[in-house]
Amino acid sequence: MRTAEQEAVLRSVRKLVAFWQITADELAGIPEPVRVQEPVRVPVLKYRHPRTGETWDGEGAQPTWLREALTRQGYTVEELRLPQSESASEA
Template identity: 60%
Template structure:
């Protein structure tokens, strides 16, 4: 499927081919390289995997651990399992 911009270019090329009376044989462009596949769509945003039971702050589990999580684990005595959101709670 062509974008509107591509459709406009194709129309312009067809007009030029008609005007100059160019044949398909004269357009011999040799073998064509296969098109690269379209990039995959961006991944859907992931929900939080960890939640503080009192402050309700969340973290998706990617990247650097947030400060609230570090403090909950080291100073407040929570375990990772206590902060992990159960898959049932996400549904």
């Protein structure tokens, strides 16, 4: 069973086909649209632990290693932040 929205779309398509006098053969020759793959987003690293090497891109929840480095190990955000040039070159 079709929804009301689907019925409305079909009515519109039928009207356009009739107006432009499009034949079924013409419709059959239309190729399927090509699906374009989304490019894979490579995260740009923004933070690195100086001793363990663990990294974080700044997206999502703050990782445990970063929280512990800031609260228990005495690091500052600036000490863990990667310079722009270094973080961009690793991505």
